[in-house]
Structure formats: structure tokens, C-alpha cells
Amino acid sequence: MSSPDSGSDAGREYVDEWSIRRIVRTMIPLLAALSVLQLVSGTVLETYEETLVENPALLVLVPVQIGTAGNLASITCSRLTTQLYLGTYELDPSNPDLRANVGAVFALAGTVFGAVGVAAWGIGVALGGTLGFGRVLLVSLVSGMLLAVLVVVASVAAVEASYRVGLNPDDTTIPVVTNLCDVAGVLILFAVVSVVV
């Protein structure tokens, strides 16, 4: 595998990091394992099918809640990985870059999961649901903020672990953390639902 600028050792190392075989070999086992994990998520969804059908607001919450958690997770992972490569990443509560990442995740979660609650309630009512506004908002915010905690902890852990094992965090962290948040998102959502609803 050669490239226009493979003259230096550093150049060769990077080309290897960008070879098709390397990317596929790193990712396929991971994606396969995570797909099996997602079947668990699918099974959980099927189990709660009746509750979901009865309360359309909750049905609307499911994909949006999970999707937003995935967004927050991939922003955090992507930023941490870039900071790792640029040499500004350090697992220390006083690290300004780390604090900025964490602060932004919680601010975004508060804003978005509040909006999700309102939207899900509105759509639920339009679809003939009877769940009250306060309950939908509470479910959305509580499960959303719990997910934000999970996003931060899981992202930092995934970046650290993949760096120590010697895998490129760009290939490994996002699939691991977004999948974890998908499955945990369903579990957290239904844990909160069973308490609140």
C-alpha cells in the first residue's frame, strides 16, 4: 500500500491506519457483536409493545430519546478522540477541554430533552393518547439526564480503553458508546416509565 507522501516513517504509519483491510478488520467483529447486543434492545421493545401502543407519546419518545443520546455520545467521543490526537486530552477533572465537553453535554441534554418532552406530549395527544403533560415531560427529562450521565462516563471509558488496547478510537468508540446508549436508553426509559406512569 503506497501513497504520494509515504516517504517518511510517519507517513507509512498513517497509510497503514487508513488501509481498507485495517479498517474492515477493526470494525467488523465490533459491529457484529454490537448487532447481537441490539437484538436484546429489539426484544425489550417487543416486550413493552402493549404499553407503547397504549401511550403513543411514549412510542414517539423511544426513537427520539435514543437518537439524541446517540448524537450527544458521538459528539463527545469525536471531540475526545481529536483531543487525544492533538495531545490536549487528559483524564483530569481540572482539564479545561474535558470540562467544556462535559458541561456542553449536560446543557444540551437539558435543552433537548425538555423540548422532546413537549413535542412527544403534543404528538401523543394528536394520536389520541391520554398521558398528562407533566408526566411525559418528567419521563423525558429524568431519563434524558440519566442518559447524559451515561454518555459522559461511557465516552471517557471507551476512549481510554481503546487507546490503552491500541485500537484507533475513531473506529471503536462511536459504535461502542452509541450502541450502549441505545440499549441502555431503552432500559432507562422503561425503568423511568414504570416508576412515573
Add this chain to the structure above:
Amino acid sequence: MPGHDTARDVYRQALPVILVSLVAGLFSGTILGSETMRAGISEVPGLLLLLPAFLATRGGVYGSLGARLSTGLHQGLIEPRFRLDRRLTNAIVASFINGMTVSVFIAVITFLWLRLFGNEGNLLELVGIMVVAGFLSAVLMISVLIAVIFVGYRRGLDPDNVIGPVVTTLGDVFGILFLLVGIYVVGAVL
């Protein structure tokens, strides 16, 4: 400066994209709840079971392609324009292979899972749906991702803050839509 934004910078750059993805998420929820989709779910055993895995791998495959391109841009390894650069084409081909392989794999394990718990399932049907949906989403995701990353980077937007929402949004909305197309195509062929 890349990697040195304050919490407020990250918040302000990420919020608009996340809100757009929120609207799209509500939209994909509506597609999922539509009558055509519900009919498909009841006609094809295993569809509900493979849905989370199918949607999640869109995020995994194309999210990591985005993160890789973003890191490459920050390191100066690739340039923000589309030409036949070795690293760029490698990353694209690899994500296509990953996307298709995993789609077929999901169909197979869903079939096995159904059989394991004594339910009915049609392997050919599931594989067919996944191949159609996987191929269509690969073509769409790769083209849009590259366009968004390069154009955004040239305009001073840190791709790290944008890729995730773009991938999950398009992955979910078009994933569910292409799943419908897959059901329709396979239903017409088989």
C-alpha cells in the same frame, strides 16, 4: 481552535444540528408508526427485532467514517475536497464493505434468533430486505457525509460537532424509509 472550544462554543455549534435531528427523529417516529410500516411489521416476522440493530449500525459504520475523516482533516492527512485520494477512497470503500457485511449479518442473526425462540422466519426475505436497505443507505450516507464534512470544514465548522447528529438523523429517517423500500422490493420479487 480545534479541540479547545469552551462549553458554550460546543453548545452553540451543536445545538442547531441537534434540534434539526430532533425534528427529523420525530419525523422518523411518524414513518415508523405509519400504517404501511405497521403492515410490514406484521407481515414480515423479525422486522421489529432487527430494527434497532439495523439503525444502530448505520450510526456505527458511517459515524466512524465521519470521525475518521474529521480527524484526518485536523491532522492534515486529507484535504477538504473530493479527489481520488488514496486515504479518502480507502475510508469510503471500507465503510461500504462494513455497511453491507453487517446488514447481511443482521438478517442472518435475526433469522437464527427467531428460530431459536420457535418463531417463523424467512431467511431469504430478511437478507433481501437488508441488502436493499443497506445498499441504499450506504450510497446516501457516504455522499451526504462527505459533502457535509468538506463544505462545513471549509466554512470553519468543526466536523466533530456536526457529524454525529447528521449521521444519526439521516441514518434513522432514511434507514426506516429504505427499510420500507426493501420490504416493498422483496415483496414484489419473492
